[in-house]
Amino acid sequence: MNESKARARWKQDPDAVRADILRVATEEFARAGLEGARMDEIAARTRSSKRMIYYYFGDKESLYRAVLEQAYRDMRLGEQELALGDRPPREALAELVRYSFDHHGRNATFIHLVMNENMHDARYLQVAPDIRALNASAIDRVRRIYERGVAESVFRPGLDAVQLHWMISGLCFFNRSNRATFAAIFGPALFTESGQDGLRDAVVEMVLRYVRADP
Numbered sequence: 032m033n034e035s036k037a038r039a040r041w042k043q044d045p046d047a048v049r050a051d052i053l054r055v056a057t058e059e060f061a062r063a064g065l066e067g068a069r070m071d072e073i074a075a076r077t078r079s080s081k082r083m084i085y086y087y088f089g090d091k092e093s094l095y096r097a098v099l100e101q102a103y104r105d106m107r108l109g110e111q112e113l114a115l116g117d118r119p120p121r122e123a124l125a126e127l128v129r130y131s132f133d134h135h136g137r138n139a140t141f142i143h144l145v146m147n148e149n150m151h152d153a154r155y156l157q158v159a160p161d162i163r164a165l166n167a168s169a170i171d172r173v174r175r176i177y178e179r180g181v182a183e184s185v186f187r188p189g190l191d192a193v194q195l196h197w198m199i200s201g202l203c204f205f206n207r208s209n210r211a212t213f214a215a216i217f218g219p220a221l222f223t224e225s226g227q228d229g230l231r232d233a234v235v236e237m238v239l240r241y242v243r244a245d246p
Contacts, residue, residue, distance in 0.1 A: 051077050057098045061140035064147045065095050100162050102141050120180030125235045131203040132231045142207045186242045202234045
């Protein structure tokens, strides 16, 4: 099959074309930010043309929002696959924290995208209702685990699910977002395999100690 026929056949699979564009655009936006990313660079690294990118996504800002949405969707789908509702509350919360720690630790592109969006004061998230609705599941998941724990008297009452989610996110996010500066100042020991295992266990313990019912 010659190259032109291969490209024609490729274009007949719109889901694959979109996925390819999103993959490359994610890397480019994470590397260079919204302003620094170039559509020509994205097009050159995909199996599509610049014209096809505009056909599927409209413009650069729309592509950026689609990248953000996909990044958050991937994280939330991963949480969903944990099947936390089938586990005791303490075990479920511990597994959710471990997942968050590992997801952020191995997904520098996600961290960079979120950091870039914060530099824009979440301007694009605020006009993307699908992303906000998608992330509502994160609070619902924490709330269900917490309420089950309270009902079973293993978690103390009176805590807020959004605040608990903030604590988990903050602990896990910092591990990746500030890795370079922290290692440069204090050394790389925490970012070795054994160092990360120890940090993960410590973060889980911190969260479980915070929510546990009083003796």
